[in-house]
Amino acid sequence: MCLGEQVALWGNWFYLFFIENEGMAFGISLGQNFGKLLLSLLRIVVVAFLFYYILRQIKRAKTDTITVVVFSLIIAGALGNIIDSAFYGLFFSESTIFAPAVAFPEGSGYSAFLYGKVVDMFYVKLFLIPEWFPLWGGSYFFPAIFNIADACVTVGLILLLIFNGRIFSETDKQVDELTSDELKSDELTS
Numbered sequence: 001m002c003l004g005e006q007v008a009l010w011g012n013w014f015y016l017f018f019i020e021n022e023g024m025a026f027g028i029s030l031g032q033n034f035g036k037l038l039l040s041l042l043r044i045v046v047v048a049f050l051f052y053y054i055l056r057q058i059k060r061a062k063t064d065t066i067t068v069v070v071f072s073l074i075i076a077g078a079l080g081n082i083i084d085s086a087f088y089g090l091f092f093s094e095s096t097i098f099a100p101a102v103a104f105p106e107g108s109g110y111s112a113f114l115y116g117k118v119v120d121m122f123y124v125k126l127f128l129i130p131e132w133f134p135l136w137g138g139s140y141f142f143p144a145i146f147n148i149a150d151a152c153v154t155v156g157l158i159l160l161l162i163f164n165g166r167i168f169s170e171t172d173k174q175v176d177e178l179t180s181d182e183l184k185s186d187e188l189t190s
Helices: 033-059 065-091 148-162 164-189
Strands: 006-010 014-021 118-124
Touching: 033 065, 065 118, 065 148, 065 164, 118 148, 148 164
Parallel strands: none
Antiparallel strands: 006 014, 014 118
16 A cells, blocks of 8 residues: 555545554654664563563562553563564565555665654544634544554553452552562561
8 A cells, every 4th residue: 555545444434554653652652763763662661661570570470461452462562572673674575655665675674673664544434523613623534544563552551450459459459469578588587
């Protein structure tokens, strides 16, 4: 598909809409080269930390299925976007409004490792906000174009908000148990 090309998938509200996102959610970027590298490295650090955290929780048998699902969704989505931004620019030519990207172009792709764009392709026009509504009037509700990885992160974060008491109360209990165990061991050594 060419950049900006769209195909209706379901009625007049669900489209495939091909764009390449240089930054993070809603196309927000941190600048050109330095910002892109910083964003890529930040994503890698966050995924590594979350992966370490959930593995540690599982090994201690201090977690339940909901916690594993929530963190797995966030990790999988972030990892998908990391892979896209790390390799897409290496293996594809740059897309334009006149020509689609070419896989494995002669020479190399349009960018270096970790400097690629993330492909977004789903566009949902749920309903039109009335013209009289301040700021957003006349536009569609949730006008973002997103990919499956973005959906995983979003669903994971929404579930984290919904179940935060359950997820983090276990963490609080662990901290309390560790603190009380440390106090007992200090009392025994004294």
